[in-house]
Amino acid sequence: MLQEESDLALIIAQIVQKLKGSNLYAQLERQAWASLQRPEIKLESLKEDIKEFFKISGWEKKLQNAVYSELNVFPLPSHPAAPPEHLKEPLVYMRKAQGSWEKRILKSLNSMCTELSIPLARKRPVGEQKELLNKWNEMGTDEPDLSLFRPVYAPKDFLEVLINLRNPNYENGDSHSFRTHLGLIQVPLKVKDIPELKEFFVELGLTAGQLGIDDSTQVPPELFENEHVRIGQKVLSEQDSAAAQQYIRQGSPTALRAELWALILNISSQPEDILYYEQLKTNVIQHDLLVDSLIYKDVKLTASNDDYYFVFEDYLYQVLLCFSRDTSVLGHFAYNSASPPKSYIRGKLGLEEYAVFYPPNGVIPFHGFSMYVAPLCFLYHEPSKLYQIFREMYVRFFFRLHSISSHPSGIVSLCLLFETLLQTYLPQLFYHLREIGAQPLRISFKWMVRAFSGYLATDQLLLLWDRILGYNSLEILAVLAAAVFAFRAVNLMEVTSLAAAEAVLADLSTLKVMPLLQIFLFATVT
Amino acid sequence: MSRVSVPCHVKGTVALQVGDVRTSQGRPGVLVIDVTFPSVAPFELQEIMFKNYYTAFLTIRVRQHTSTHTPAKWVTCLRDYCLMPDPHSEEGAQEYVSLFKHQMLCDMGKVLELRLILRQPSPLWLSFTVEELQIYQQGPKDLGIWFQVSPTLPASGQYAFALQSPSMTFPKWLSHPVPCEQPAPLLEGLPDPSRVSSEVQQMWALTEMIRASHTSTRIGRFDVDGCYDLNLLSYT
Secondary structure: OHHHHHHHHHHHHHHHHHHHOOHHHHHHHHHHHHHOOOOOOOOOOHHHHHHHHHHHHOHHHHHHHHHHHHHHHOOOOOOOOOOHHHHHOOOHHHHHHHHHHHHHHHHHHHHHHHHHOOOOEEEOOHHHHHHHHHOHHHHHHOOOOOOOOOOOOOHHHHHHHHHOOOOOOEOOOOOOOOHHHOOOOOOOOOOOOHHHHHHHOHHHOOOOOOOOOOOOOOOOOOOOHHHHHHHHHHHHHHOOHHHHHHHHHHOOOHHHHHHHHHHHOOOOOOHHHHHHHHHHHHHHHHEEEHHHHHHHHHHHHOHHHOOOOHHHHHHHHHHHHHHHOOHHHHHHHHOOOOOOOEEEEOOOOOOHHHEEEOOOOOOOOOOOHHHHOHHHHHOOOOHHHHHHHHHHHHHHOHHHHHOOOOOOOOHHHHHHHHHHHHHHHOHHHHHHHHHOOOOHHHHHHHHHHOOOOOOOOHHHHHHHHHHHHHHOOOHHHHHHHHHHHHHOHHHHHHOOOHHHHHHHOOOOOOOOHHHHHHHHHHHOOO | OOEEEEOOEEOOOEEEOOOOOOOOOOOOOEEEEEEEOOOOOOEOEEEEEEEEEOOOEEEEEEEEOOOOOOOOEEEEEEEEEEOOOOOOOOOOOOOEEEEEHHHOOOOOOOEEEEEEEEEOOOOOEOOOEEEEEEEEEEOOOOOOOEEEEEEEEHHHOEEEEEEEOOOOOOOHHHHOOOOOOOOOHHHOOOOOHHHHHHHHHHHHHHHHHHHHOOOOOOOOOOOEOOEOOEEEEEOO
16 A cells, blocks of 8 residues: 555656656746736635636646656656666566667668768768758758668568567477467567457447448448547547547547647647757758768658658658757657667767767667658648657657567567467468468568558558557557458468468558458457 | 665575476476575564566565564465466566565564565476565664655656665664554554654655756757767767
8 A cells, every 4th residue: 555655656756857847837837927916816825726727727737638648658667676777678688689689780880881981970061051951841852872871770670680589588499399380479478369459449349430430431420420520629629638549549530630649649839849840950950960861761762652652752851850860859768678879979989978879869760760750741731740749659659669678569569469369360371371481470560660651541541540549559550460461361371472472461552440450359250 | 664674695596396306307386585684683574675587476484583482483474476467478577576564464573584485387487586685674763764865867757765774873762662563542543653754755755856856858959069070889
């Protein structure tokens, strides 16, 4: 009992401490001062009156949303004796694996620098700064020669690392043991089974209305859609993050999505935020980074070739370049198993006061990284708002898709969940694909790493991401990947090679995600 | 909560095994760890803290001093406490755990010796144990305890609580009041002093914490004195 109370006190203290430095805190303080002029605030009951004033004026709701957002993002305080790295990742062998993976990335980046003899970062000469500033809104027209640059890594390389991940304390047995006949992921993490998933995703059940199903042209809008939109508007007018998160589990109406997501992510686009974005822009103009070329190359290779997203090319450069300069992103390394790379200012090697993170946000982009931003361009046209939404999505969700951790939303758990679901519910298919050398995870891994961005039609992708936000979990990605295999099972049973299996699953753009998910989770006889 | 670490001697683990340890195929599923306190008088146990390493269930037996005439007896104070909800998977396998006096099945006064009985029914793990074992006793009550709150990592919002016992010594009757199960009649009608003190300490900790943290927002600079010219990444 006492333990729980002190845990609660610790959580409160942590949140208070976080909010204390925030803009909201300053605003609340200002409002409280200003409210002293009001006649209804009396000295005898000052505290209660100000509380009441906050309640009526809507500031209390803002505070609630901020607290809710903190609770969603930050892990609960762990045991006081646990070192900070335990919060990043509790399993030692996972931390080690992540560490050596990072070292590989560093080496590859360093060797690229040496081979091409270019520095990691340099200050731009004034002339170059002006030039970049002038073409800020049309960076895509530039065609620099990037043929020598190569992405630091691709999802395929990362999958190899995950396949080789082992717990040293685990009975891995000889090569003939039972488990080696199963999937590629060999770590014994706990993943949900279908009954647990049914309970977790209860709002996706057959009895609840769903956007993505019940708004199709055959269904009269009076049955579900009209009412759902009306509730959505009410949720927005209340400005309550928690209500919005619950609401969005049944899907967001297209017209309300941008606002609902911003509300859930607690992004309000204040003048300060626009100023902050401008500051990041200045930083991009001043410093030239090697990762800029990687970002450039990535956008050219992925989004610019995509039928849906090529129009957003310029937005993507702006957002991704600013993102690389944003030191506030470093905060997420407190709960991310990854750690930001370090470097020293030229000529000051080894001097701790000249140690810096590289890139400034600590995130090295990989092949396909820009696809995390691209779908958001459909929702937000104001670059600073688009930027804020993306940054929040990254520090809440996307970072988990390329770091090695035991978190239920981490990529290792997603892979294992996918394989376990297939093995349990489609054993024949799994066995067949395995026998012909087409391990299902080799096909589905890229979908999950990109959160299906670039694979699904955009309306379907946004319906999927609605559920990621609604459940504050990425597990839905693994469920959908398994559901896609289930949907194509008949065709897949006939293929005889990996190439043929890949061909069957090459085009997901015609799939409707919500019916697939619902059938797989709720309508399959098991 | 005020607590003081008790110096202890942790003996080597003893495995319970059927058959010959060297030839038997199966690995032991039960381990016993004895903890003795050679340099301490019988004390009241407040907290047991450790880092788990693949132990699924924990039972603790305690040997308590009764009186000078009768031999001390063994009592089970914790029975099959679950450390891993699913013994076959990683959850809880490497967690830090604290067990408190109030979670125990019996009174934890006058402790002479502890015996930890670890169980791991799953054959999947090569070994299991508990690490970084620490035993704490109740610190001197209510008096002169300071709560030191040190911001170790202000940026990430992590705080470490460190408790210090007072540097000056109090008369023994003050720090070790006569053990009595019932509070003295004088205190009837008043709130439980230990509870009040712990609440006050918590509030104090909170205010200290707030005072210590002027702001947690970073100034968004990544350069050092305007310079961010870098050649290569550092491997350390």
